[in-house]
Amino acid sequence: MSLAGKRILxxxxxxDGHDVGAKVIALAxxxxxxEVIYTGLRxxxxxxxxxxxxxxxxxxxxxxLSGSHVDLVRETARCLREAKADNVxxxxxxxxxxxxxxxxxxxxxxxxxxxxxxxxxxxAEMARxxxxx
Amino acid sequence: xxxxxxxxxxxxxxxARTPSGIEVPEVATPDAVDAAHVGAPGQYPFTRGIFENGYxxxxxxxxxxxxxxxxxxTNERYKFLIAQGQTGLSVALDLPTQCxxxxxxxxxxxxxxxVGVSLSNLADAEILFDGLDLTKLSTSFxxxxxxxxxxxxxxxxxxxxxIPRAKLTGTIQNDILKEYVARGTWIFPVxxxxxxxADTILYSNEQTPRFNPISIAGAHVRDAGCTAVxxxxxxxxxxxxxVDELVARGANPNDFAKRLSFFFYVHMDFFEExxxxxxxxxxxxxxxxxxxxVTDEKALMFRFGVVCGGSSLTAQQPLNNIVRVGIExxxxxxxxxxxxxxCAYDEAFQIPTEASAEIALRTQQIxxxxxxxxxxxxxxxxxxxxxxxxxxxxxxxEKVIREIDAYGGTVRAIEDGYLQSRIAHRxxxxxxxxDRGERVVVGENFFRHAEQxxxxxxVFRLDPNVSRKVIERFERLKESRDGTAVTRTLVKLRAAALxxxxxxxxxxxxCCHAYATVGEIVxxxxxxxxxxxxxxRL
Amino acid sequence: MSAExxxxxxxxRALAREISRLANASVTxxxxxxPVVAARSARRIGFTGPPGVGKSTLVGTLVERRxxxxxxxxxxxIDPASPYSKGAILGDRIRMDRAAxxxxxxxxxxxxxxxxxxMCNNVAxxxxxLEAHGFDEIVLETVGVGQAEHAVKALVDTVVLLMQPxxxxxxxxxxxxxxxxxxxxxxxxxDLPGAARxxxxxxxxxxxxxxxxxxxxxxxxxVSVETSTGLEALEEALDAHAxxxxxxxxxxxxxxxxxxxxxxxxxxxxLEHALAALxxxxxxxxxxxxxxxxxxRLRSTKSG
Numbered sequence: 001m002s003l004a005g006k007r008i009l010x011x012x013x014x015x016d017g018h019d020v021g022a023k024v025i026a027l028a029x030x031x032x033x034x035e036v037i038y039t040g041l042r043x044x045x046x047x048x049x050x051x052x053x054x055x056x057x058x059x060x061x062x063x064x065l066s067g068s069h070v071d072l073v074r075e076t077a078r079c080l081r082e083a084k085a086d087n088v089x090x091x092x093x094x095x096x097x098x099x100x101x102x103x104x105x106x107x108x109x110x111x112x113x114x115x116x117x118x119x120x121x122x123x124a125e126m127a128r129x130x131x132x133x
Numbered sequence: 134x135x136x137x138x139x140x141x142x143x144x145x146x147x148x149a150r151t152p153s154g155i156e157v158p159e160v161a162t163p164d165a166v167d168a169a170h171v172g173a174p175g176q177y178p179f180t181r182g183i184f185e186n187g188y189x190x191x192x193x194x195x196x197x198x199x200x201x202x203x204x205x206x207t208n209e210r211y212k213f214l215i216a217q218g219q220t221g222l223s224v225a226l227d228l229p230t231q232c233x234x235x236x237x238x239x240x241x242x243x244x245x246x247x248v249g250v251s252l253s254n255l256a257d258a259e260i261l262f263d264g265l266d267l268t269k270l271s272t273s274f275x276x277x278x279x280x281x282x283x284x285x286x287x288x289x290x291x292x293x294x295x296i297p298r299a300k301l302t303g304t305i306q307n308d309i310l311k312e313y314v315a316r317g318t319w320i321f322p323v324x325x326x327x328x329x330x331a332d333t334i335l336y337s338n339e340q341t342p343r344f345n346p347i348s349i350a351g352a353h354v355r356d357a358g359c360t361a362v363x364x365x366x367x368x369x370x371x372x373x374x375x376v377d378e379l380v381a382r383g384a385n386p387n388d389f390a391k392r393l394s395f396f397f398y399v400h401m402d403f404f405e406e407x408x409x410x411x412x413x414x415x416x417x418x419x420x421x422x423x424x425x426x427v428t429d430e431k432a433l434m435f436r437f438g439v440v441c442g443g444s445s446l447t448a449q450q451p452l453n454n455i456v457r458v459g460i461e462x463x464x465x466x467x468x469x470x471x472x473x474x475x476c477a478y479d480e481a482f483q484i485p486t487e488a489s490a491e492i493a494l495r496t497q498q499i500x501x502x503x504x505x506x507x508x509x510x511x512x513x514x515x516x517x518x519x520x521x522x523x524x525x526x527x528x529x530x531e532k533v534i535r536e537i538d539a540y541g542g543t544v545r546a547i548e549d550g551y552l553q554s555r556i557a558h559r560x561x562x563x564x565x566x567x568d569r570g571e572r573v574v575v576g577e578n579f580f581r582h583a584e585q586x587x588x589x590x591x592v593f594r595l596d597p598n599v600s601r602k603v604i605e606r607f608e609r610l611k612e613s614r615d616g617t618a619v620t621r622t623l624v625k626l627r628a629a630a631l632x633x634x635x636x637x638x639x640x641x642x643x644c645c646h647a648y649a650t651v652g653e654i655v656x657x658x659x660x661x662x663x664x665x666x667x668x669x670r671l
Numbered sequence: 672m673s674a675e676x677x678x679x680x681x682x683x684r685a686l687a688r689e690i691s692r693l694a695n696a697s698v699t700x701x702x703x704x705x706p707v708v709a710a711r712s713a714r715r716i717g718f719t720g721p722p723g724v725g726k727s728t729l730v731g732t733l734v735e736r737r738x739x740x741x742x743x744x745x746x747x748x749i750d751p752a753s754p755y756s757k758g759a760i761l762g763d764r765i766r767m768d769r770a771a772x773x774x775x776x777x778x779x780x781x782x783x784x785x786x787x788x789x790m791c792n793n794v795a796x797x798x799x800x801l802e803a804h805g806f807d808e809i810v811l812e813t814v815g816v817g818q819a820e821h822a823v824k825a826l827v828d829t830v831v832l833l834m835q836p837x838x839x840x841x842x843x844x845x846x847x848x849x850x851x852x853x854x855x856x857x858x859x860x861x862d863l864p865g866a867a868r869x870x871x872x873x874x875x876x877x878x879x880x881x882x883x884x885x886x887x888x889x890x891x892x893x894v895s896v897e898t899s900t901g902l903e904a905l906e907e908a909l910d911a912h913a914x915x916x917x918x919x920x921x922x923x924x925x926x927x928x929x930x931x932x933x934x935x936x937x938x939x940x941x942l943e944h945a946l947a948a949l950x951x952x953x954x955x956x957x958x959x960x961x962x963x964x965x966x967x968r969l970r971s972t973k974s975g
Contacts, residue, residue: 004757005695015228015244017317020357023557024564027671030758035782040667040765041317042232042240047772051764053680054771054778056687066228067484068243083680095482116448116577118568119561549723666728669765 003127004033007057011039011048013076016066021093021115025061025122032123045072049079052088058130059110064094070103077108089129093122143580144573151405152572153360155525161517171520174510176430177422178415180523182469183434187510193465194472195497196221196273196438197490203603204260207250211265213487217494221271221472222303224261225249226283231318233279235652236600236607245600249275254650256610258286259293267296272303273348273438273472278320280307281333281641282651288340289645304345304394304438307333310371313547313665315353315556320655323544325630325662327378329637334375335384336638338392347375348438350396356443358560361409362526364397366533367552369417370543376425387429390421394471395437399461400445404522406461407513410437410468412527439465442476449585450576454478455492462500467513473497550668557671610648618647623657630661677774678743682804689800690747690779693793698937701793709802713745714913717823719789719813720833722751725859725896726812729833731767732896734810736906738773745801746771746778748812749791757784763812777806785940789819792940795826795933820852825932828920829912831855831905834873836865850876853889855908861893861901887915938969945969 010026012019019041026036037055039048052060060080064072073092080088092104093113104112110129113122149156172178175185184190197219211222226249229241235253236245245251252258262272267290276283284305291301309326312319319326330347337346351359351368359367372393379389395413399406414435421427441461446454455478465473475493477485485493501507513519537543537552546552566572573579622644629635644654678686696704718726727748734744748763761780764771771778781791790813791797801809811827813819824830832853850856856877858870873891890908894901945968953964 007691015232015234015240015318016248017228017232017312017319018315018357019317020315020557020560023553023671024358024561026760027557027561030671030753030760031756033756033758035752035759035761037761037764037780038669038671040669040768044240050683050772053683054687055761055764055780056684056691066244067247071243084684097482114448119564120568666768667765669762671760671762 002033003029003123003130006034006059006130007037007055008034008126009037009039009048009052009055009057009060010063011043011051011060011076012041012063013043013045013048013072014064014066014068015042016064016068017041018065019063021065022061022063024119025063025093028119028123029061029126032127045076045079048076049083049085052080052085053083057088059089059091059126061091061093061126064092064096067095069094069096070100070107073104073109074107080108091126091129144570151361151522152400152402153362153405153526153529155362155405155522155529157518157522161521163517165517165521165524166515167520168515170524171514174514177433178418179434180411180415181511181514183414183436185510187469188466188507189510192501192507193470194221194271194438195219195494195501196223196271196472196474197494203246203599203606204250204252204257206599208261208263208265214490214494215265215270217491218498219494221273222265223273223474224252224275226274226276227251228318229253230283230651231276231278233282233320233651233655235650236604238652245603247600251600251603252283252286253607253652254610255286255289255293255645255648256606258290262287262290267291267294268300270303272301274303274305277306277309277312277316278318278326279651279655280305280309281329281638282645282654284333284337284346285638285641285645288642292646298340299342301341302343304348305333306350306396307347308349308371308396310374310543310547311350311353311368314367314552315357319665321658321662322665323548325658326665327374327544328633329658330375331378331382331384332636332638334379334389334392335382336636338389342392345392345394347392348394348396349375352396352398352440352443354556355398355400357556358444358563359556360559361400361402361405362529363533363556363559365409365413365416365526366530366537367543368395368397369413369420369530370534370537372417373420373424374543376421380425386421386425386427387432390425390427390432391429391434393436395435397437397439398443398445399439399441399465399468400443401457401461403460403464404519405526406464407468408519408522408526410465410470411519411523412530413437414469415523416527416530436471438472438474439468439470440474440476441465442480446476446478446481447574447577448482449581451478451481453576454481455496458493459496459500462496463504463506466500466506467511469511548668550670553668554670607650611650614648619644619649619653622647623649623653626654627657627661630658678777683777686777686801686804687779690781690797693797693800694781694784694791696793696796698941701796701937704796707796707799707803709799710805711802713802713806714808714829715798715802715811715827716808716829716831716909717811717813717827718831718833719820719823720815720857720859721835721838722815724815724833724835724838726815726833727763727766728896729857729859729894730763730810730812731770732902733906734767734770734776734778735773736902737808738770738775742775742807743805744776744808744810745804745806746776746810746812747794747797747801748778748780749783749789749794749814750780751814752782752784759783777801777804783814785943786936787939788822789814790822790826790936793936794822795929795936798826820849822932824852825928828916828925829854829909831857831909833857833859834869835859836861836863836869850889854887854912855905856889856891857901857905858891858893860895860897862895862898866893866895886919887912941969941972944972948972 010022026038029036089110090108091111092109171180174181227246228244230252234241334346337344349372351364354367355364417435418433421433441458458475475496477489477493479489540546626640629640750761752759759782764780783791813823830853858866870893877889892904948968
């Protein structure tokens with residue numbers, strides 16, 4: 001599958017500093033043809049939404065390993081809505097217990113991923129949601 | 134999306150290459166062993182361990198990592214663990230504490246008390262260690278960006294209780310270089326951070342001679358995806374940077390090197406793990422002797438703690454992790470670790486429960502008291518294969534360190550994002566190898582059940598009131614403390630930060646005694662030093 | 672745009688989408704598009720130099736300083752595309768994080784995609800579009816490889832060339848004739864060893880070798896963002912060069928150079944399609960026949 005021409009923002013909200021997952025997915029997305037912007041650490045949901053607007057991205061992928069995923073997804077979705085970026089799809093990856101999935105979907109996540117998934121499956125699912133599969 | 138669908142039902146025969154890419158012989162031969170090169174236990178170059186009598190004199194420390202929520206709750210958990218036979222405390226701190234934000238800071242909001250205990254001032258520290266005998270316990274803090282402050286808080290607790298500082302034992306991680314590379318709790322730019330670390334080491338060596346003021350860690354780069362060889366090489370490259378900094382400050386490596394300690398992960402390739410420790414111990418001793426002219430044998434000794442588990446554990450079929458941790462625990466012992474932490478089998482996806490934490494500790498006890506592997510010193514020493522692999526790993530480590538030197542040294546490689554980029558690419562490679570089935574993870578990419586889901590079992594949920602309670606106590610403290618004392622000590626600290634010749638630790642200890650908060654101390658230093666700018670480069 | 676005015680969310684979104692549209696526009700789309708006219712021209716500054724020399728970091732620091740003094744600034748930063756997947760990591764933004772967060776600053780990363788000259792498709796129109804928005808200054812940061820130096824020369828008023836000490840950058844630049852393109856030469860990371868020597872060498876090269884205009888002497892400046900040195904001098908040089916451009920450069924000539932670049936960009940892309948569309952039989956023709964077949968294709972091939 002290819003994500004050619006798709007622009008995707010990979011962001012690390014909160015204070016969690018384990019960024020290798022974010023970097024791995026950024027590299028894998030590039031290998032699938034996407035144009036990827038990675039924010040670096042400790043970005044607020046508000047900042048992430050602003051970058052999403054300036055860079056006119058198709059999707060935002062949040063990488064969260066601190067356990068604060070529900071709060072951070074909800075807050076980022078709110079900031080995106082306020083910035084009138086409803087068209088931007090929101091994904092989240094990290095250490096996320098299955099039982100939190102409904103809450104995350106409810107908060108606005110269009111895809112939820114974890115480290116034990118195959119990376120090609122993650123890319124395929126993102127492509128499907130972004131409708132380029 | 135079935136992971137195993139595209140893979141063969143069973144993996145092939147074991148390949149000739151170790152995870153670090155070393156091609157091993159089908160059978161090792163006697164010419165691999167050069168007894169003189171290997172040396173004797175307790176003697177330079179310490180291939181066979183730093184103690185003449187191995188674990189006979191003293192077993193390793195069983196050090197389990199714990200800490201969550203408020204100081205009160207963590208204190209209760211510590212008392213429980215000690216009653217279970219644990220001999221060392223390991224303090225996990227929440228992210229606001231690690232990154233230098235007070236619990237009321239907007240940056241802290243969602244994370245107070247979440248991945249560790251919130252420790253923002255002396256009042257918290259007094260509660261955290263209440264009723265614990267600090268002269269008997271060795272306390273280890275996983276803290277880096279704010280290590281100097283957390284250490285100062287620990288001293289302040291001892292001071293208040295009238296405990297002589299010289300009696301304190303324990304470790305602060307205090308290794309900022311790997312934070313820039315893999316763990317992310319940096320605060321200040323590299324230069325002033327290096328100064329603060331040197332200040333802490335020098336002050337600690339004088340005030341708390343039994344305390345380890347730094348634990349140079351490879352664990353996090355390893356867990357991020359590096360090979361065993363890279364784990365050691367990157368860590369030793371960082372260690373040399375600290376040694377250079379201390380030597381530039383006029384300190385004598387014959388003295389300070391005695392209190393440098395190391396911290397690594399143990400993953401699943403048993404002999405690579407055993408040999409990486411043997412190789413690292415020998416290489417470190419040789420470099421200190423040859424590059425820095427260290428002559429004191431004690432200063433040449435490579436002392437290290439380990440974690441068994443980490444990213445070698447799986448969220449799929451989590452009970453398999455108990456076996457993995459057991460094997461890794463044995464590798465750590467045969468590699469000669471001084472302290473061992475075993476992960477709970479459910480750590481891949483949740484905060485361990487009391488039951489899973491207990492199994493982790495029992496694993497260590499079984500290895501220590503039932504398996505008999507600690508009975509004789511370095512029982513693998515002289516094995517054709519072990520000595521062959523030790524030599525090869527040492528060569529490979531040296532190669533990587535030379536590459537970093539050629540780049541312009543580790544500090545430069547970190548400032549430019551070169552090391553970070555290398556690690557990210559390695560992590561992607563490792564992930565792809567697992568996806569393709571070239572690296573076997575039982576229960577994850579092979580030997581799955583037809584309908585496999587992750588059973589999360591008993592999930593430990595934090596009391597949602599914890600962060601509210603932490604914040605309330607924090608606000609009460611700010612009202613009740615002597616504000617002028619806080620300001621006075623912070624002003625002095627700021628002035629000292631400007632003067633490179635000053636050691637900042639006495640000033641930070643004063644701030645802590647005055648109940649200045651971690652956030653206030655960090656902000657004071659930020660005013661002079663600024664913040665690290667991340668060199669994102671992929 | 673007034674100095675006090677920050678960009679609204681709606682303006683940002685509209686501008687961002689315009690740039691995306693241009694990034695994706697085919698030759699046909701461009702030919703059909705209505706012209707964009709800028710009421711007044713902005714000062715255009717281009718930064719070029721080899722990868723890793725610190726362009727983004729320097730641009731970020733400069734933009735932060737200038738925005739703080741009230742200038743409305745747009746930054747267009749081009750990052751290289753992977754030759755294998757055509758995907759890209761757009762990493763400039765994070766390196767100019769604080770500047771990009773200023774409400775008076777609009778920062779946009781673009782991938783070079785298929786462009787061969789270190790630029791991106793329709794870059795000339797992107798710059799005009801930003802100009803039409805009314806920014807005071809537009810900063811263009813190139814990929815820093817290939818022919819970027821010559822392309823950037825056509826598109827901006829002032830070319831700043833960055834080089835790093837002890838990397839052989841200066842020798843390479845000299846060989847490639849790049850020094851002549853620069854209006855200002857910066858020895859970046861000037862706190863590193865070898866910076867002073869490099870600066871000296873460059874000064875003498877510029878003075879005795881490549882001096883091309885009596886009126887403008889290319890300054891060679893040591894700048895270190897890490898230690899905050901040389902930034903004032905660089906800003907003074909930028910202002911001095913802007914003044915020189917105003918006095919010495921012919922506006923008509925500049926306009927025509929940019930028009931040539933703009934049409935060249937389209938034709939180069941069209942030519943690639945044309946070449947790809949040639950049949951094996953056409954490729955076997957004698958040169959004159961192949962040439963005219965290619966020209967025919969150039970006219971008839973539909974652009975992607």
